[in-house]
Amino acid sequence: TAGFCFGVDRAIKLIEKLLSEGKKVATLGPIIHNPQVIEDFKNRGVDIVEHPSEVKNGAVLVLRTHGVTEDVLEEVKNSGVEFIDAACPFVNKIHKIVRDNSNENVVTIILGDPSHPEVHGIKSCAKGESYVVKDSSELEDLLQKNNLFSQKELILVEQTTFSVKEWEKSLKKVKLLCTNAKIFDTICSATNERQEEAMRLAKTCDAMIIVGGRQSSNTAKLKAVCENCCPTYLIETARELSDIDLSGCKKVGVTAGASTPAAIIKEVLSTMSESTNA
Numbered sequence: 001t002a003g004f005c006f007g008v009d010r011a012i013k014l015i016e017k018l019l020s021e022g023k024k025v026a027t028l029g030p031i032i033h034n035p036q037v038i039e040d041f042k043n044r045g046v047d048i049v050e051h052p053s054e055v056k057n058g059a060v061l062v063l064r065t066h067g068v069t070e071d072v073l074e075e076v077k078n079s080g081v082e083f084i085d086a087a088c089p090f091v092n093k094i095h096k097i098v099r100d101n102s103n104e105n106v107v108t109i110i111l112g113d114p115s116h117p118e119v120h121g122i123k124s125c126a127k128g129e130s131y132v133v134k135d136s137s138e139l140e141d142l143l144q145k146n147n148l149f150s151q152k153e154l155i156l157v158e159q160t161t162f163s164v165k166e167w168e169k170s171l172k173k174v175k176l177l178c179t180n181a182k183i184f185d186t187i188c189s190a191t192n193e194r195q196e197e198a199m200r201l202a203k204t205c206d207a208m209i210i211v212g213g214r215q216s217s218n219t220a221k222l223k224a225v226c227e228n229c230c231p232t233y234l235i236e237t238a239r240e241l242s243d244i245d246l247s248g249c250k251k252v253g254v255t256a257g258a259s260t261p262a263a264i265i266k267e268v269l270s271t272m273s274e275s276t277n278a
């Protein structure tokens, strides 16, 4: 399953299509978390802007795969700039769950990275109190400190790239500490499959190479699950392989994040084969 997931593939194809039609394109922030893909688009004239007012020459503004906040979406709609929302349908589904199930008396809890743009977008859809916790122990703290939650309705969702293991631990805590929680498992299946597959592979290897952007959340999660099984190295390109000592390893596994292009994965594999054969 290594490499582009459905949501990233869809966003990349969308930009490729606009470019092939001769349109000017700008993205609101980086479209995905892979520096090589972003660099390639930059070289082909795709601008990265922070605000719709920065869009030049009638370019079409593309909104990133992991969604934007409600305020930003409103701002873009009111700006008069032509835009396409490339948010992944799985992310949009979480926005809809939070919008439809929250009100001023409902507490929304999001399991995920509080600094990640996807989490900001999800949080912005909550109509009442909302909290972000990064793991099951932060969740336990939050629930224990806020006895009031026991009198309120509560909804629980996760960031699409949240760790499956952490989610399972969190569910046990929630079921123990509150009886009134509505639970929505919103981990994306692409993330889930990749994590399980990577772990199975790591268990049979002496080392693992994870190919992907250092800013990519799902790539970081792959590294985290593999690290429990064997020494694991994260690289963005094949060039970084020379910094890793794999001399004592008989079997090395390779996997890649959901925003890593196939060309980079192939280059890593062929560089590794060359050094194995040398």
Ligand code: SF4
Residues within 6 Å of the ligand: 005, 006, 007, 008, 065, 066, 088, 089, 090, 091, 160, 188, 189, 190, 191, 218, 258
């Ligand atoms: Fe969509 Fe899942 Fe890919 Fe994120 S990892 S873009 S949620 S398919």
